[in-house]
Amino acid sequence: MKRVVHQPAERRNTVVGEGANREGVYDRVGQSAHDVGHDTAVPTEILETVSVVLRRQVPIRADEAPRSWFGGLPMMPDNVPWPRSLSRDHPQRGEIPLHFLAQLRCSDFPEDLWGGLGPRDGWLLFFVDPNSSGPEGDGEGYRVIHTQSLGVERELPQDLGPVHDWGYAGPGYRYLEETSEVPRTWRRWPVDFVTVPNRLYQNEKGFECVTPDHFAKTLYSRQNVSEELRPPVPDPFTDEMALAVLASIRTRLGKHSLKPEWDEDVIEGLKDPDAFASLRKDIPALKRNLEELRASLHGARGDGHDETAGISERIRKLEADLARQELLASVLDRYPSAEALILYRDEVMRSNEAWRKDALQDLDGVIDQVGSSDRSHVLAPGDWAGLQDHLEQTRTRYFRFHRNSRGEFFAIEKDISLWDFNNKSYVRLWEFVADYYVDPERRSFIPAAVIEVFEPYWRQLFDNRPHRVGGQFDALQSNPRAGPTSQLLLLHLATDNAMNWAWGDGGIVYFHISPRDLVDGSYENTVAVLECH
Numbered sequence: 001m002k003r004v005v006h007q008p009a010e011r012r013n014t015v016v017g018e019g020a021n022r023e024g025v026y027d028r029v030g031q032s033a034h035d036v037g038h039d040t041a042v043p044t045e046i047l048e049t050v051s052v053v054l055r056r057q058v059p060i061r062a063d064e065a066p067r068s069w070f071g072g073l074p075m076m077p078d079n080v081p082w083p084r085s086l087s088r089d090h091p092q093r094g095e096i097p098l099h100f101l102a103q104l105r106c107s108d109f110p111e112d113l114w115g116g117l118g119p120r121d122g123w124l125l126f127f128v129d130p131n132s133s134g135p136e137g138d139g140e141g142y143r144v145i146h147t148q149s150l151g152v153e154r155e156l157p158q159d160l161g162p163v164h165d166w167g168y169a170g171p172g173y174r175y176l177e178e179t180s181e182v183p184r185t186w187r188r189w190p191v192d193f194v195t196v197p198n199r200l201y202q203n204e205k206g207f208e209c210v211t212p213d214h215f216a217k218t219l220y221s222r223q224n225v226s227e228e229l230r231p232p233v234p235d236p237f238t239d240e241m242a243l244a245v246l247a248s249i250r251t252r253l254g255k256h257s258l259k260p261e262w263d264e265d266v267i268e269g270l271k272d273p274d275a276f277a278s279l280r281k282d283i284p285a286l287k288r289n290l291e292e293l294r295a296s297l298h299g300a301r302g303d304g305h306d307e308t309a310g311i312s313e314r315i316r317k318l319e320a321d322l323a324r325q326e327l328l329a330s331v332l333d334r335y336p337s338a339e340a341l342i343l344y345r346d347e348v349m350r351s352n353e354a355w356r357k358d359a360l361q362d363l364d365g366v367i368d369q370v371g372s373s374d375r376s377h378v379l380a381p382g383d384w385a386g387l388q389d390h391l392e393q394t395r396t397r398y399f400r401f402h403r404n405s406r407g408e409f410f411a412i413e414k415d416i417s418l419w420d421f422n423n424k425s426y427v428r429l430w431e432f433v434a435d436y437y438v439d440p441e442r443r444s445f446i447p448a449a450v451i452e453v454f455e456p457y458w459r460q461l462f463d464n465r466p467h468r469v470g471g472q473f474d475a476l477q478s479n480p481r482a483g484p485t486s487q488l489l490l491l492h493l494a495t496d497n498a499m500n501w502a503w504g505d506g507g508i509v510y511f512h513i514s515p516r517d518l519v520d521g522s523y524e525n526t527v528a529v530l531e532c533h
Helices: 215-219 239-255 264-269 273-277 283-299 305-334 338-371 383-393 429-437 448-458 515-520
Strands: 014-016 025-027 050-056 084-086 095-097 099-105 123-128 142-147 189-197 395-403 409-417 467-469 488-494 508-513 527-531
Touching: 099 488, 123 488, 142 508, 239 338, 239 383, 239 429, 264 338, 264 395, 283 305, 305 338, 305 395, 305 409, 338 383, 338 395, 383 409, 429 448, 488 515
Parallel strands: 014 189
Antiparallel strands: 014 025, 050 189, 050 467, 084 095, 099 123, 123 142, 395 409, 467 488, 488 508, 508 527
């Protein structure tokens, strides 16, 4: 079998590390001089010299023809069926379609990858079942396909489920209201091939590893790489994002307890007149303190910004405390005993339930109004600020009574607005930003200031682990071993925040194959394994 190596008109291979130019990265072009015959003896172990890192494009070069990419849709010839497999955890379902992971252009592989073995024409495609406890190398739950031609984008099988059904640890889709809202594909992200030396490094902790420390800064040379765990949460800038926030507020409002509950021992303790009286603060004294601070602020106007700012902040806090204590005093006037506070608690419960009902009705009206237009509609300047202000104006206030570890009684004012039910971490608006970014038709929705903040974040490597082809296996549960290997790495995919990939609890999924099977193209013998912490 003679292997023909096709040289593309334009190469995007780059090399990082040994032999690089002064910028640390240079173009790699060339044609393999190795032809492997079917009858040629193939070593059982290969000493590899290079590995290929799959670098997500940030920014994306949307005007290029398809080369290699993660997620989205595969481009397979019509005669290649969408791969299916038995579910490891639900065999009673029969064969189900697998989810598409990646498509790699073989002619872009360097000539010395896998010791010169393997295809240098066509495409390698990878599929997996993400809704199971993970592939274990038994041939179920994954497939690898090699095609000679590109084909067209394939439609999804009708029975293909979501990429995550919430059954196992994995990517976070809890911000969505229903499992049916979880996408059936991962976001399509083009990748470039970057060739690196296949060698081991000693990291900052003294352990041997496959990737040098802070590799993202080398991989994205002369580009900003964020060190933040996640990007800042942007304000919604489309109707779709606004509806996600409003829907989450509605869900949380429906579940949240608005009952002013307190322990029975608090009621018993407040039956002591002195304990009950301790709830009241000295309002005249608070007013005198406030007047003294205001007078000192007037006298300090010319003594420097820091001093006046400090006094102004103390005045603001004291004004808020005075308003709170005056409101509490009015409550205690109306309910002047511990027994009467039980009536207050019941009254607040009824009042809050009425407020919840009205607030839900109001919120439904806002949701209907926002949802009446195209969800991809871009919000006009000030639209979201106006919605937020409306949510902040819809509020309820009441007191809860407590006793601390020293036996002192005190009241806590609860001042709750609809906006308080917005949990930015729960809604995960940064996932919407990434979805728009990889979509050429929606990328223009993103404000330039948001892209400027997010692109450095998307250049991160989770746990300093890049996606790779070939080279030493970057194990989680064992130390890497240098030297010849009998298992060649077809693909190593790490957890990736930009892709919303979380293999298990932040692990990796990898595919390996023997040298003989790689030469023969026996990809049905590929072994896939999930490794977690």
